[in-house]
Amino acid sequence: MKITDIKSFVIRAGLPVSYPHPTASYVADGAIFLEIHTDEGIIGFGEPGPYGGKLEDIQKEIADLLKNIFIGKDPFQVSLLTVQLENLGIPAYGNTPRQAALAGISQALWDIVGKSVGIPVYRLINQTGEVKTKIRAYASGGMYYEHEPTELFVEEAILAKEQGYTAWKLRPQTPVTASHFERNKHPPKVDIPGMVKILEDVRLAVGSGMDLMVDLGCRLVTVDDALDFAIRVEDLDLLFIEEPIPRILVDYVQLIQRSPVPIAGGECFVSRHQFLEWLPALDILQPDCNLAGMTEAKHVLQCAQQEGKGCILHNWTNDINCAANLHLAASSVSCVMVESNTTCNPLRSHLVIEPFVPIDGFFHMNDKPGLGIEIDRDRITTQ
Ligand SMILES: [Mg+2]
Known part of the structure; x- marks a missing residue:
């Protein structure tokens, strides 16, 4: 199986105007989720942390860098996520918008593997x-x-x-x-x-x-x-x-x-x-x-x-x-x-x-x- 695309989306909550108490900041500012598409039609979902930085910076990491790295790769190499990036000369850690994006990608890869073999991730x-x-x-x-x-x-x-x-x-x-x-x-x-x-x-x-x-x-x-x-x-x-x-x-x-x-x-x-x-x-x-x-x-x-x-x-x-x-x-x-x-x-x-x-x-x-x-x-x- 090969990854064919990674798409990210920003979603907003639409709070009632009169809500009197504080909410988590992403409720007002928006949250982000991503989809990883594969050549077998399986789609995996992931949610990068909205606290990893500005949502547009997280999306930019996906669109400009990570997408190019992951497209064509096998989702079953999920456990090698960190190693793969380090082998490619890209430090996996130390850049928080990138890390938030990677965290979402990690979730989506596990989702794809579980869906592919028909097993819930926790049992995998x-x-x-x-x-x-x-x-x-x-x-x-x-x-x-x-x-x-x-x-x-x-x-x-x-x-x-x-x-x-x-x-x-x-x-x-x-x-x-x-x-x-x-x-x-x-x-x-x-x-x-x-x-x-x-x-x-x-x-x-x-x-x-x-x-x-x-x-x-x-x-x-x-x-x-x-x-x-x-x-x-x-x-x-x-x-x-x-x-x-x-x-x-x-x-x-x-x-x-x-x-x-x-x-x-x-x-x-x-x-x-x-x-x-x-x-x-x-x-x-x-x-x-x-x-x-x-x-x-x-x-x-x-x-x-x-x-x-x-x-x-x-x-x-x-x-x-x-x-x-x-x-x-x-x-x-x-x-x-x-x-x-x-x-x-x-x-x-x-x-x-x-x-x-x-x-x-x-x-x-x-x-x-x-x-x-x-x-x-x-x-x-x-x-
Ligand atoms: Mg806390």
């Missing part, structure tokens, strides 16, 4: 039969503007519990101005006592039977700030604190040695090499197929298993990438849970036919070949 990755057919999901929301009432966090956590979730994650108050990328460059200060109070209120409301987590989005400044926060929330029995400080390796190495609460991170990493470097700096690894790609993330999960590290997949974008993450999680014993984005996203359930949606707090795998999804061409508008 792990052929021992020791796969999971249901995967624990955590509700990932708790995203409100700084001026909104803090009771909203409590109401949402209770709703998640009523929906059957056994774990819920929240974020600090979102500033009205500043995009995701600006917030990353210049993190707005977090009101630490206010944040601790919200977590205390939520714990009181949901009781002890629910796991709680907080994603600080690198918004605290120093290791001491993060330790101060961790000590203040120690008694609330949080499952983890995600990315409390900027992504500086030596700081995280210090932090996990002293923090009473486990520290999670890795959503922005693009390769197994980065995760290996960060193993001494994180308690819980959070790879995501939309930046790491399926092949690299598969190696990260194997490494986590060997090193005894917990792995909870980051999974914040749309239905194609969600499917890729779930197939990976289903194939691995080291992945204990997958994120389920519960914030408002009209793209969810519109991009693919029969998307993976958690029921009673669990994602359920199906036996369809490949990633088990098809694009809903009647319902999406691309450009």
Whole structure:
């Protein structure tokens, strides 16, 4: 089989104008997906991370560079993705729009191989039969503007519990101005006592039977700030604190040695090499197929298993990438849970036919070949 074309599409959500709460930045700015076509008529789908850079830069990487490399190649060489590129003298890692595109290509190649042999990707990755057919999901929301009432966090956590979730994650108050990328460059200060109070209120409301987590989005400044926060929330029995400080390796190495609460991170990493470097700096690894790609993330999960590290997949974008993450999680014993984005996203359930949606707090795998999804061409508008 030979690859004949790679096409990429930008999709936009069309949010209701009056929507009062923050959304993931790709809901307003647009997301991207790709198709790999083959000479046997099989089409594979992939979703590059919209956080890999400007969507037009990701599309340009595909159109100007990657398409020329992959056309004519055999999709069954999927596991050689990195090696192929390095042999061609093109560094696979270090350019984030390119990496986002490669991650999408990696998903689509696995999809094609699965479809070609008639096997779901999770059973292809792990052929021992020791796969999971249901995967624990955590509700990932708790995203409100700084001026909104803090009771909203409590109401949402209770709703998640009523929906059957056994774990819920929240974020600090979102500033009205500043995009995701600006917030990353210049993190707005977090009101630490206010944040601790919200977590205390939520714990009181949901009781002890629910796991709680907080994603600080690198918004605290120093290791001491993060330790101060961790000590203040120690008694609330949080499952983890995600990315409390900027992504500086030596700081995280210090932090996990002293923090009473486990520290999670890795959503922005693009390769197994980065995760290996960060193993001494994180308690819980959070790879995501939309930046790491399926092949690299598969190696990260194997490494986590060997090193005894917990792995909870980051999974914040749309239905194609969600499917890729779930197939990976289903194939691995080291992945204990997958994120389920519960914030408002009209793209969810519109991009693919029969998307993976958690029921009673669990994602359920199906036996369809490949990633088990098809694009809903009647319902999406691309450009
Ligand atoms: Mg995060």
